[in-house]
Amino acid sequence: MTIKDIARLAGVTHSTVSRSLNDSPLVATETKEKIKKLAAELGYAPNTFARRLVTKKSNTLGVFFLSRAEINFMENFGTQFLDGIATASSNNGYDLLMFTMTRDLSNQKSYIRLCQEKHVEGVIFIGMTSDDPHLAEIAASQIPVCIIDFELKGDNVGFISSDNDQGIRLALDHLWQNGHRSIAHLSGPEVSPVAMIREDAYRRYMTAHGLESKIKILRGDFTKDSGYRRTQEMIRQGNLPTAVLSANDYMALGAVKALKEQGYKIPSDVSIIGYDNVLAGEYSDPGLTTIGQNPIEMGASAVQYLFDKLKGGAPSPIHLINPNLIIRDSVRPIPIR
Amino acid sequence: MTIKDIARLAGVTHSTVSRSLNDSPLVATETKEKIKKLAAELGYAPNTFARRLVTKKSNTLGVFFLSRAEINFMENFGTQFLDGIATASSNNGYDLLMFTMTRDLSNQKSYIRLCQEKHVEGVIFIGMTSDDPHLAEIAASQIPVCIIDFELKGDNVGFISSDNDQGIRLALDHLWQNGHRSIAHLSGPEVSPVAMIREDAYRRYMTAHGLESKIKILRGDFTKDSGYRRTQEMIRQGNLPTAVLSANDYMALGAVKALKEQGYKIPSDVSIIGYDNVLAGEYSDPGLTTIGQNPIEMGASAVQYLFDKLKGGAPSPIHLINPNLIIRDSVRPIPIR
């Protein structure tokens, strides 16, 4: 079933059919309608390969994702990112091609080269790591690139992230409104950009609210175990805060474990608030109050950035998505003295 | 950069170039080598659209996935399924097109129709549900289909699943070897095929080991809350088993919570074993011993089924992947009396 078949049945040439289906003003309204109706009846669908061959437009986006590494992160958000991306590109009539980034980067074809070969118009990366050897090439890419949760500067590269600054404010506002004034921060490693952004936001909030003297940083590495140990150390030193704001949920769960082991009750003795809205926090005891990112929206925004670029626009290279506060049972109001 | 350019530079026609690059025996070995070398130097890559147009082969697989629903399940395995699928198809020189299945199935184009339009050669479904209105059409599909974790009969449809029977045996063997004889089963809802398979495997194991009188089924619905409540009821009735085998991890965590609340210690008083190897089980207290599926391998197997079909073979329509036992801290050996 091609436009030639339709042409024969309609008694016109395939050119007229082509123009009709593409709503060209060059063809009479009545024949246009007639042909459209005929095409619909016959269930005609254009051959995308032929069309792409001649138009030189692929109407295809690509998405690279790394699933094996940073598995904690990816397992929780991966499919939601992909959901947002797939839905948004489908809504715009674009196909989505999927690739994996493997850990052994030795004899591997460059991502950008692969995109060119597949005629991908724009590409999204999920789970990019700073040790990837193709970073420079990506930064210089001719085709629009959008990276989720990893900042890279380049003329055609965009960056989508959750608004960490706002997330921390949301969390601290919640603690503040519940009467907490002595709040420690269980932070991530200094090499992690995200950890530093969150820690900085914490420092500024505390200072702005006259709590500079209460600033206390516990340096973890995002694992549950590090949260557990830093909290043990804090308990040993005495002088517990009334609340702990953790830079991610896993460390928060570690903190809960350490405190429980020493007989403290959560949240009556110490309130805990996490970050990321990981499933384990929903199923933990008590349910962990936390900051949720909006991965579906992040994926959709990444696609939007690419389309803006493709339309010739100059979208902001960095786009922050609003997080939201998820209240469960690990924060308790305390009377203000 | 097309084969015509190469032809001009090599002083031959594009036909010769085409044949050379496709290793046709019709062209002299030396010219073949010369042209291949030239193509490599020029970084030539064939235009897939032109090729597909003439060969009528797309070299493309499709994957549909449902991400918003059954979110507990998908969040944990989704990206790993996709990883296995993407890697396997890429290794075979196939592209992978991604689609989402939305929950509102009203005015939606049929999956199979979509596949035909996109010229997909084979398609994989993840997260299929029994209320999907397109099931009949999928069952009758002309193009090979493989569904993960959902059984559907049809000439061209395959079914990939974890071997639930073996998984239950693995779990019960572990309990048996640790001296447990009184083992209750926290099962899923009767409408769930997976739940029934696991429950049946439990019954057979118990019977085969002379423990028929110890068979005890707690009927949950796969949520943590149902595990919590069924366990509470069991505690109230007295006569606790020494171990509980749960049909999934979330119910197991609910059971843990109920037991802990009543002052029982896990695993010293009651051993618990889950199923699925969900992240929350890794981060719970105590770490949950469980049965892990191998989602990456499952994804790869789905692709393999499609390729076997495409090659004209008759692969088994049902393929079970071996699960594995993941030992953490929720099972304890008890002395045999």
Next chain:
DNA sequence: CACTGACATACACACGTGTGCAATAAGAGT
């Protein structure tokens, strides 16, 4: 030397769609 056959390359067409340009027809204006 002529003929045969094998081998290598060129020619020409096809795949399905889009589009510039020519051709035709119809209508308007004088």
Next chain:
DNA sequence: ACTCTTATTGCACACGTGTGTATGTCAGTG
């Protein structure tokens, strides 16, 4: 009635690749 304009359709080519067939070449054989 003739010309000029405008509206509509057809013609022909292009996109890049694959392939059946014809053409050419060269060596071997009688």
